[in-house]
Amino acid sequence: MAFDIEMIKAVYSVMGERVEAARKILNRPLTLTEKILYSHLEQGSTTEEFIRSKSYVDFKPDRVAMQDATAQMALLQFMQAGKKKVAVPSTAHADHLIQAKIGADKDLQESLNKNNEVFNFLSSVCNKYGIGFWKPGSGIIHQVVLENYAFPGGMMIGTDSHTVNAGGLGMIAVGVGGADAVDVMAGMPWELKFPKLIGVKLTGRLNGWTSAKDVILKVAGILTVKGGTGAVVEYFGEGAKNLSCTGKGTICNMGAEIGATTSTFGYDDSMRRYLKATGREDVVALADEVAEHLTGDDEVYADPKKYFDQVIEINLDELTPHLNGPFTPDLATPVSEMKEKAAANDWPTDIEWALIGSCTNSSYEDLTRAASIVEDAFNKGVKPVSKLGINPGSEQVRYTAERDGLLDTFKKFPSVTIFTNACGPCIGQWDRAGAEKKEKNSIVHSFNRNFSKRADGNPNTHAFVTSPEMVAAVAISGKLDFNPITDTLTNEKGEQVKLAEPTGIELPTKGFAYEDNGFQAPAEDGSSIVIKVAPDSNRLQLLEPFAPWNGENITGAKLLIKAFGKCTTDHISMAGPWLRFRGHLDNISDNCLIGAENAFGGATNEVTNQLTGEKGPVPATARAYKAAGIPSVVVGDHNYGEGSSREHAAMEPRHLGVVAVIVKSFARIHETNLKKQGMLGLTFANESDYDKIQEADTFNFIDLKDFAPDKQLTLELVHADGSKEQIKLNHTYNDQQIGWFREGSALNMIKKANA
Numbered sequence: 094m095a096f097d098i099e100m101i102k103a104v105y106s107v108m109g110e111r112v113e114a115a116r117k118i119l120n121r122p123l124t125l126t127e128k129i130l131y132s133h134l135e136q137g138s139t140t141e142e143f144i145r146s147k148s149y150v151d152f153k154p155d156r157v158a159m160q161d162a163t164a165q166m167a168l169l170q171f172m173q174a175g176k177k178k179v180a181v182p183s184t185a186h187a188d189h190l191i192q193a194k195i196g197a198d199k200d201l202q203e204s205l206n207k208n209n210e211v212f213n214f215l216s217s218v219c220n221k222y223g224i225g226f227w228k229p230g231s232g233i234i235h236q237v238v239l240e241n242y243a244f245p246g247g248m249m250i251g252t253d254s255h256t257v258n259a260g261g262l263g264m265i266a267v268g269v270g271g272a273d274a275v276d277v278m279a280g281m282p283w284e285l286k287f288p289k290l291i292g293v294k295l296t297g298r299l300n301g302w303t304s305a306k307d308v309i310l311k312v313a314g315i316l317t318v319k320g321g322t323g324a325v326v327e328y329f330g331e332g333a334k335n336l337s338c339t340g341k342g343t344i345c346n347m348g349a350e351i352g353a354t355t356s357t358f359g360y361d362d363s364m365r366r367y368l369k370a371t372g373r374e375d376v377v378a379l380a381d382e383v384a385e386h387l388t389g390d391d392e393v394y395a396d397p398k399k400y401f402d403q404v405i406e407i408n409l410d411e412l413t414p415h416l417n418g419p420f421t422p423d424l425a426t427p428v429s430e431m432k433e434k435a436a437a438n439d440w441p442t443d444i445e446w447a448l449i450g451s452c453t454n455s456s457y458e459d460l461t462r463a464a465s466i467v468e469d470a471f472n473k474g475v476k477p478v479s480k481l482g483i484n485p486g487s488e489q490v491r492y493t494a495e496r497d498g499l500l501d502t503f504k505k506f507p508s509v510t511i512f513t514n515a516c517g518p519c520i521g522q523w524d525r526a527g528a529e530k531k532e533k534n535s536i537v538h539s540f541n542r543n544f545s546k547r548a549d550g551n552p553n554t555h556a557f558v559t560s561p562e563m564v565a566a567v568a569i570s571g572k573l574d575f576n577p578i579t580d581t582l583t584n585e586k587g588e589q590v591k592l593a594e595p596t597g598i599e600l601p602t603k604g605f606a607y608e609d610n611g612f613q614a615p616a617e618d619g620s621s622i623v624i625k626v627a628p629d630s631n632r633l634q635l636l637e638p639f640a641p642w643n644g645e646n647i648t649g650a651k652l653l654i655k656a657f658g659k660c661t662t663d664h665i666s667m668a669g670p671w672l673r674f675r676g677h678l679d680n681i682s683d684n685c686l687i688g689a690e691n692a693f694g695g696a697t698n699e700v701t702n703q704l705t706g707e708k709g710p711v712p713a714t715a716r717a718y719k720a721a722g723i724p725s726v727v728v729g730d731h732n733y734g735e736g737s738s739r740e741h742a743a744m745e746p747r748h749l750g751v752v753a754v755i756v757k758s759f760a761r762i763h764e765t766n767l768k769k770q771g772m773l774g775l776t777f778a779n780e781s782d783y784d785k786i787q788e789a790d791t792f793n794f795i796d797l798k799d800f801a802p803d804k805q806l807t808l809e810l811v812h813a814d815g816s817k818e819q820i821k822l823n824h825t826y827n828d829q830q831i832g833w834f835r836e837g838s839a840l841n842m843i844k845k846a847n848a
């Protein structure tokens with residue numbers, strides 16, 4: 094089977110001594126989060142206490158997972174590391190590139206026609222380097238990870254923000270950028286600021302129409318989209334034990350919607366049941382041996398305020414079903430209040446489409462609960478109103494649901510579409526008929542995100558997030574403000590009937606099954622596999638190593654752009670239509686900094702080419718300097734590079750000949766990404782020197798030869814009138830990072846070490 098039992102044994106074999114070492118150093122009982130973090134230090138057992146929100150710590154994750162959109166650049170980079178195989182068990186999943194339109198078979202074929210080049214590339218790279226590949230149609234990354242790889246007490250990173258889903262099986266699982274995945278696959282440590290800890294104590298038991306989804310919808314309402322930033326959310330209490338494992342996964346999944354680093358639950362019977370049902374009795378046997386380390390200490394949960402930075406308490410007995418949205422997942426509305434709120438806010442209440450599935454809510458239990466509502470409505474003679482779409486999380490779930498008649502139940506809807514086991518509408522890969530008219534409308538779904546345009550590209554689609562059973566109820570009634578607890582529906586005989594409460598089956602009584610789960614195991618020895626990328630491809634391009642520094646001071650560099658105000662990774666490397674070039678550095682570089690506001694004149698994507706004096710787009714101007722052999726420099730404001738961790742935002746300027754990015758302050762991950770790509774990421778020692786930068790400036794780094802840790806650099810500005818002035822620049826490079834700069838990139842350095 095696909096999971097790596099030897100790796101799990103190795104993790105558990107050192108867990109006890111490492112947890113003990115941490116307990117001694119901290120001199121107090123430990124949370125589960127601390128146990129997992131302290132047992133995954135790169136250095137082994139700890140010799141110091143790390144300070145929450147302050148200490149940057151090197152960790153050694155157990156696994157890496159990548160989805161197809163982000164895996165392309167990650168693997169292109171990994172190919173440069175000079176490694177024969179990945180250092181930790183890793184998988185790639187083809188799930189984001191499949192568009193939902195007509196239904197599973199046709200949509201999958203259409204996607205294969207369109208993206209085959211990318212899928213073949215991923216398949217062959219995975220095969221060569223020992224990476225498991227989950228083929229198109231096999232399922233959504235996080236559901237597949239939960240079914241096959243997640244294990245209690247483990248640590249994983251994944252190139253997708255909902256990697257956190259694996260917290261449902263007691264992991265610390267964190268979403269990262271491709272560059273971090275490359276580091277870990279190449280055997281380097283992974284750095285993370287030691288997180289704050291938020292404890293959520295759950296009491297009672299879910300009942301009636303309330304589901305695990307409502308726990309996180311409620312938490313999102315309390316903490317808002319930023320409330321979890323820099324924190325791990327740890328759930329505990331009797332209520333936590335009463336939840337199913339996949340329910341826990343749903344809660345952790347949407348931890349991404351409150352900005353949390355990740356969320357997790359302690360090892361319990363629900364996890365044992367799920368591991369066994371998914372064929373992992375051996376993991377249960379191993380986990381049981383170290384069970385005391387796979388949950389927080391009793392003293393912590395008895396007095397949580399003493400050990401967590403913030404504690405929230407939710408009584409599941411009293412929790413009611415919620416609908417969150419539109420346009421933000423933290424706008425929580427109890428179903429009972431939707432009538433007034435929808436009227437007050439003029440939200441459309443007619444529901445044309447209702448969607449069940451995604452990585453968030455497509456477990457067997459979810460489908461059975463939703464199906465029970467459909468079955469009940471059918472038995473009572475109620476005809477459903479909305480169209481229903483379902484995207485199962487994995488082939489295993491889809492096959493089992495089909496075998497057990499659940500899909501037939503959903504087909505009782507007059508209009509139902511079973512989409513491919515893939516992200517589909519959840520990532521905007523939904524060719525919804527009529528969306529181009531941009532009409533104001535509402536949809537309801539059991540996904541996690543509901544930002545504007547996220548599902549169908551229509552900014553006027555009001556998307557509401559709720560549990561699968563509520564999606565079913567709303568879809569049957571056709572009304573957003575339908576409250577199944579109090580409202581009735583008119584059946585075919587004209588009678589008023591009430592829907593019965595949902596009933597679910599946690600795990601299939603006949604067990605999970607599949608004919609072909611879509612997994613491609615890598616070759617034992619992939620050394621003879623040749624990765625082919627067509628030279629004229631516009632989707633993929635093999636990477637050339639960036640040139641090493643020649644050891645000389647960099648002189649004569651031209652200002653490419655002085656960015657004003659907010660400049661996020663979206664301003665530096667836009668998403669949307671550019672997504673298709675994520676595996677082609679040269680093509681995607683045509684979006685480099687096109688969203689940044691030029692401090693001179695305020696336009697976007699318009700800068701002065703100092704060689705011609707003419708105005709032109711940023712990428713074309715950078716290419717002109719590069720063609721002339723002239724290095725260029727980007728100047729920026731505060732928190733430059735905030736947003737996502739995408740490495741394209743550093744690779745593109747590097748590819749276009751930018752040697753330095755000088756700003757008032759950096760978002761930390763972007764600063765690190767610049768360093769990794771062999772660039773100079775520098776800050777003004779005196780912030781007001783930003784104002785000294787003029788549009789036609791030339792830059793001389795006059796003491797770069799003495800580049801050393803904790804030593805300022807001196808920059809000579811040569812203005813257009815020939816006048817010169819010097820300013821000081823700060824940097825945070827350590828010896829190793831200066832090595833990255835010297836070698837041209839961190840990857841070049843790894844490659845050299847492996848040569």
Ligand code: F3S
Binds near residue numbers: 235253451520541
């Ligand atoms: Fe895919 Fe949506 Fe999950 S994009 S990975 S189904 S959040």
